Every structure is written in C-alpha cells, then in structure tokens.
Amino acid sequence: MTLDPKQILADVFGFSAFRGRQEEVISHVLAGGSGLLVMPTGGGKSLCYQVPALCRDGVAVVVSPLIALMQDQVTSLRQLGVRAAAINSAMEFADLVAAENALRAGELDLVYVAPERLLTDRFLALLDDIKVALFAIDEAHCVSQWGHDFRPEYRQLELLATRYPAIPRLALTATADEPTRQDIVERLGLSPDDVFIAGFDRPNIRYLIAPKEQARKQVLSFIQNGHAGEAGIVYCLSRQAVEETSAWLNEQGIMSLPYHAGLDRAIRAGNQDRFLKEDAIVMVATIAFGMGIDKPDVRFVVHMDLPKSLEAYYQETGRAGRDGLPAEVFLVYGAKDMAKIRQFTENSGAPEAQKRIERQKLDALLGFCETASCRRQVLLSYFGEDEHEPCGNCDTCLNPPDVFDGTVAAQKLMSCVYRTGQMFGAGHVIDVLLGGNTERIRKFGHDMVSTYGIGEEYTRREWQSFVRQLVAQNLLTVDITGHGGLHLGAEAGPVLKGARQVMLRKDHAVAKPAKEKRKRAAIGVAETDQGLFEALRACRVALAREQGVPPYVIFHDSTLAAMAADRPRDQYGFALLPGVGGAKLERYAEPFLAVISGHSS
Incomplete structure (x- = not known):
C-alpha cells in the first residue's frame, strides 16, 4: 500500500508543501522509476528518498560514503519518529546484530550503509530475503572519475541495476557538471531521460x-x-x-x-x-x-x-x-x-x-x-x-572592478620576465618594472635591462594582480619546484607580437567587511523577539545535551525564529510551525511552550 506523500510530509516532517522539483521526483520514484537528482545543498534532496521510503512497502536502502553522515541522518530521522538505522564498521557487534535483525524482521523504514558493506555477499544475501522499497545512492558524484571526489567502490554499484532491476534507484548529488552527470547515468544504468536538475543557485x-x-x-x-x-x-x-x-x-x-x-x-x-x-x-x-x-x-x-x-x-x-x-x-x-x-x-x-x-x-x-x-x-x-x-x-x-585593455601592461610584464631570465619570482620582476634599487637588482645587473623602470604607471599591488591574471590566462606560469620563478606561458607569443589583445581587471582596494552584527538580523528575528529567541535557543541546547544530540536535530534556527515571531500558546498553534511534525509536537511542545509562556508573562 502506498501512502499519500503530502500527508507524510506534513505529519512526519512538519512541512505544508513540497519545494522546487521535490514532488516531481517523489512521484517518479513512487511510480517505480529510477533516476538522477541534482539539487543544491539545502534544497531538500533527502526528502526525495525519505518521503517515498515512508510511502512504499519495505525498507529504503541508502548508500552513503561516510559513517558521520549516516549517523547524523539516522539521529535526525529518529527525532521525527522514523524507524531508521545505520549498519557500519564503527558499530558495536551487538548493535550491528540488532540492526540486521530489525532489517530482517521488517522493523526499519530506512537503513544506511556504505557501498563496501552493501556489496558484500552477506549483505546482498540479506537484501535478497527482504522487501526493499528503493535504493538511494547519496553523494552520487563519487561514482564518476570526472567528479571531484571519485571513489572506486562506488563504481561497483552498477550491480544494483542487474540484480534488482524492478526496484527504484535514485542517485543524488549537489555537484555534477555535464560530463559527471553523463558518467553517473552510464555507470549506474540509469536513463538519460530521467535526470532531474533542480538548479545550482544558492541565493543565500x-x-x-x-x-x-x-x-x-x-x-x-x-x-x-x-x-x-x-x-x-x-x-x-x-x-x-x-x-x-x-x-x-x-x-x-x-x-x-x-x-x-x-x-x-x-x-x-x-x-x-x-x-x-x-x-x-x-x-x-x-x-x-x-x-x-x-x-x-x-x-x-x-x-x-x-x-x-x-x-x-x-x-x-x-x-x-x-x-x-x-x-x-x-x-x-x-x-x-x-x-x-x-x-x-x-x-x-x-x-x-x-x-x-x-x-x-x-x-x-x-x-x-x-x-x-x-x-x-x-x-x-x-x-x-x-x-x-x-x-x-x-x-x-x-564593488565592480574596472576592466581595461591591458595588452601593453601584459607585454611589459612578460618582457620583463623574459629579460630577467625566466628564473625570478613576481616580487623581483615587479621591483625591476618599478625601477627599484635593491641589492638583488644590482647583483644581477637588472638595472641595465630594457624593462627596468618601465612599469611605474602602476602600483606594486596592481602589478601583483596582473601577475595573477596572466597566470590565470596561461600567459605566465609559476615554477614552484624552485623559488616560484615566473616563465612565459605557452600562449605568450601572440601577445608579445601584438597579435592578441589582453583585457585586465584593475582591482579596487580591498574593502574591509562591514562591521555589522548580522547574526540575529540575518535569520529574521525582530529586535523585540531577540530575548525570546535566545531563551528558546537555551532550551534547545539543554534538551540536546540531555539526549546527546546536536541542537539542530531538535529544531533549526528558522523554526525557533518562527516560534519567537508567532508565539504559539497551545499545541495547535505549535503544530503549525514549520518543521514541527507529529513526533516533535508530542516530544517538544510542552518545554518550548513553557519558555514562550514564561517570556510573555
């Protein structure tokens, strides 16, 4: 039996509506579909497999690369009243056996495992004997050799497509360019038509x-x-x-x-x-x-x-x-x-x-x-x-920088690198351009080269910026095996010959960050609510310490900010706050309502 995902979202997670492409992806998985989801961090990727896991029969198997990630997810889910467990090498043997027994008995909604464990004969045999609702492959960029965190063991997850072809497989990542996405789809046996890209923008x-x-x-x-x-x-x-x-x-x-x-x-x-x-x-x-x-x-x-x-x-x-x-x-x-x-x-x-x-x-x-x-x-x-x-x-x-035709400046800089022998670092080359009178310049006779003193129209800081920009454009290279000597880059020739224009950025002086206390203003807490907000945070910290969990798994700051603003007086009002599902309503309404009542009286 498939439950209503919107009801699960409200009753368990405490949210009234899906965001972005969440509903589309969840509907696809509930219909038995597999695919790749690329969604920015903080966009709600986890809900795209956690909601279907609670809607479909069986247990969702979540592949995760790190024990810390598994434990954090399991702790958060248990706070919501979800039956979740991790099976990993950091667990005591008795806890490991208990988790495996709960899995066999159908007493879990989600189980988190590392790819190495999932692919063992023992664990695959266990999966063969139970009802699996879906596979979620988190941090899926680890599959791809073009990704920034390639992990060879992830490549073996292609086995899931052949061994369990009827079970939905959802790969998830926040970071994948086009080559990486193509590689993930190919390696995991997914359809290129079932790639959901929810955007990469993090406007906050x-x-x-x-x-x-x-x-x-x-x-x-x-x-x-x-x-x-x-x-x-x-x-x-x-x-x-x-x-x-x-x-x-x-x-x-x-x-x-x-x-x-x-x-x-x-x-x-x-x-x-x-x-x-x-x-x-x-x-x-x-x-x-x-x-x-x-x-x-x-x-x-x-x-x-x-x-x-x-x-x-x-x-x-x-x-x-x-x-x-x-x-x-x-x-x-x-x-x-x-x-x-x-x-x-x-x-x-x-x-x-x-x-x-x-x-x-x-x-x-x-x-x-x-x-x-x-x-x-x-x-x-x-x-x-x-x-x-x-x-x-x-x-x-x-603070927009100025952009100008920097061809002449680039020619002067590259010529100076060449005239001084392509063996000195940026500091010495800039000294020569500025007509400096250093011991090194005199020692090597660089006060006699044709580029000596030809760069006095720019400051040292501007020349340092130009060095970085020419390195970025492959017009200069830096030898870090020695003393950071500058060399002409492979594309320097056309510039020196006047056949290629170089645009440069002229930086402003580095502005100091604004000295503003934005900690509370940033999260939208009105000045009149500051005291209550701090009292709610203190309550959250105390509860977290009692349970040995991070404070944010109890409530995020955004939920506390909503409490401080709305000041609910009873459980009905408390239930309307974002992030308050059934389990958290039952567990936390009383202590937080007491704080609100005491602060309002």
Whole structure:
C-alpha cells in the first residue's frame, strides 16, 4: 500500500508543501522509476528518498560514503519518529546484530550503509530475503572519475541495476557538471531521460574573493567583523597549515578546532562531535572534513588556498547556510596557489585524457576567481545555467572592478620576465618594472635591462594582480619546484607580437567587511523577539545535551525564529510551525511552550 506523500510530509516532517522539483521526483520514484537528482545543498534532496521510503512497502536502502553522515541522518530521522538505522564498521557487534535483525524482521523504514558493506555477499544475501522499497545512492558524484571526489567502490554499484532491476534507484548529488552527470547515468544504468536538475543557485550565499596578502589576518578580520560568535569552516591545503591556523585563531580569541586525516582518530571524531553539538566553533580543516556534515547553521566557509576545481569549491562552500539563511564564503589566493594546483594535476599519474579534463576544470576555476563580472553568473554558467541576471550578492556586483585593455601592461610584464631570465619570482620582476634599487637588482645587473623602470604607471599591488591574471590566462606560469620563478606561458607569443589583445581587471582596494552584527538580523528575528529567541535557543541546547544530540536535530534556527515571531500558546498553534511534525509536537511542545509562556508573562 502506498501512502499519500503530502500527508507524510506534513505529519512526519512538519512541512505544508513540497519545494522546487521535490514532488516531481517523489512521484517518479513512487511510480517505480529510477533516476538522477541534482539539487543544491539545502534544497531538500533527502526528502526525495525519505518521503517515498515512508510511502512504499519495505525498507529504503541508502548508500552513503561516510559513517558521520549516516549517523547524523539516522539521529535526525529518529527525532521525527522514523524507524531508521545505520549498519557500519564503527558499530558495536551487538548493535550491528540488532540492526540486521530489525532489517530482517521488517522493523526499519530506512537503513544506511556504505557501498563496501552493501556489496558484500552477506549483505546482498540479506537484501535478497527482504522487501526493499528503493535504493538511494547519496553523494552520487563519487561514482564518476570526472567528479571531484571519485571513489572506486562506488563504481561497483552498477550491480544494483542487474540484480534488482524492478526496484527504484535514485542517485543524488549537489555537484555534477555535464560530463559527471553523463558518467553517473552510464555507470549506474540509469536513463538519460530521467535526470532531474533542480538548479545550482544558492541565493543565500554571498561570494567574496580577495588576493592573498596576509592570509591569516585577512581571515581573522573577516570573522571578527562579520561572523564573531558564529559557526564556520576554514579550509587549508596542508595538515601543517590546519594545525598552525587553528592554534593562531585560538590565540586571537576565536574558538577553533583542527581536523585532518593525520590526527588521531579519536581526536578527529571528538572535534567533529563538538563542532556539530556546539554553537560557535570554527573548524579549521583539510578537505578531509565536510562531506556529510549536515550542520545547518554554518554561517561562513573560508578557503585559505585554492580548491582543486569549481565543483570542489561549490561543494565545500555549500556547507554554509544549509538552513537557507544568509551566509558568506571567502576565498584568498595568489599566483603560487594556481601553480600548486597545476602541479598536482601534472604529477598525478592520471591518464592524459583525465589530465586534460582536470586542466579544463582548473582553467574554469581560475576564470571564476579572476572574473570582472558577477561571480554567481560565472559559477552557475559552469553548471549549465546561463539565464541568471547579476546577483547583487557577490563582491564583483557589490564593488565592480574596472576592466581595461591591458595588452601593453601584459607585454611589459612578460618582457620583463623574459629579460630577467625566466628564473625570478613576481616580487623581483615587479621591483625591476618599478625601477627599484635593491641589492638583488644590482647583483644581477637588472638595472641595465630594457624593462627596468618601465612599469611605474602602476602600483606594486596592481602589478601583483596582473601577475595573477596572466597566470590565470596561461600567459605566465609559476615554477614552484624552485623559488616560484615566473616563465612565459605557452600562449605568450601572440601577445608579445601584438597579435592578441589582453583585457585586465584593475582591482579596487580591498574593502574591509562591514562591521555589522548580522547574526540575529540575518535569520529574521525582530529586535523585540531577540530575548525570546535566545531563551528558546537555551532550551534547545539543554534538551540536546540531555539526549546527546546536536541542537539542530531538535529544531533549526528558522523554526525557533518562527516560534519567537508567532508565539504559539497551545499545541495547535505549535503544530503549525514549520518543521514541527507529529513526533516533535508530542516530544517538544510542552518545554518550548513553557519558555514562550514564561517570556510573555
């Protein structure tokens, strides 16, 4: 028997209507269809398999790549009164046996497993003996070698199409460009006609990018001036940088924890648990941290180094503002960052065809960083969405840079690189262009080259920007195996000969983030409701500690904001709040109504 999905949405999840393409996808699955769903983080992907799981007979089997993600989803579902369990290697043997027995007995609505476990003979035999409602393959970009987080074990999930052809299979991801989507469809045996793309735009996120000057101080200013006391993630490229940056932020009064694969497993797990359960922690991490982090109130994400692609950037920045409330993402980078990413690609040992794809991805990333137009337009265009107007919510919209014919400047810069022997870094080359009187210039006789002092019409900071832009355009390259020496790029010749025009961006001085306290204003809490909102948050924290769960699995900030605004007086009014289903109504109406009553009296 198939239940009504709208009734399930209201009774269990506490929402009155589906959003976007949710209803279309759910109807497709309920009719027995399979497909690929590409939906932005925070868009409600999970409901697209959780609602059908509660409507169809049997258990939904959810393939998930990370234990942390499984546990978070299971905790949230149990809060809703849904019979859910995970089966993974981190469980005690007795708990594992109990979960498998519950699965055999038909006592579960959803079970979460890693692909490695699902594909074992033991687990497949178990599935053969039970009623399976559907398969959901989460983080489906892991299937594709063109995706940013390819995992070979995911490729073996093609077995599901042949072994269980009559059972719906829904692959889900927030991040997949056209080649990645095609690869997922082919590898999982899906129909190209059943690809649901719900859009990539995250309008609540503000995109900010700045030249890397003093990265730590830039990040500190960003946090202190706009996000003090809020949860966030700071990404670094190396483990050493993670630990040093986290320690430095703590010295500056920012509560920070490190996370990388080299940390002791217990420390890593403990830091992640604190990040999920406490309100104002900044996690400094490598990209080992993030996938499966369902914390909705992350208000900012910072990159202190370039990510490896626009897909990776989109995925990592997408961890901000999952609750749909305003968030900011901030990236600082320099020419050496570009060179490091290029070197990773060239030294990867991958087949040439894959290297070619990776080079194209890097070029797209650098184009995004160096664009003078709306960043959101560039980002969304990369994912195939070209119809968007300028967003008004990124740095290039808020403070547009000037674009000019920079051919002469490019020629001067490249000529100076050539005249000084293609062995010196940007700092020395710029010294020569500016007619400097340094010991190095005198030592190598560079005060005698024809390019000495020909660049005095631009400041040092402007020349630094031009270096980055020429590196992004493959007109210059950076040798990071030595001392960061600049070399002429493969496409430099036509520019030096005057056969190709170069457009450059002339940056404004870096504007300091507005010193505004937006923590409560951002989530729409009126000034008159601030006190009640804080009291409700305190109640939520107390309940979460009693149960040993993250506060957000009880209620999101948006639900608390609605409570503070509507001030329901009874269970009927409480039931009308967004995110309040039957189980949460029964469990939490009394304590929260008491807070509202006490604050109103």
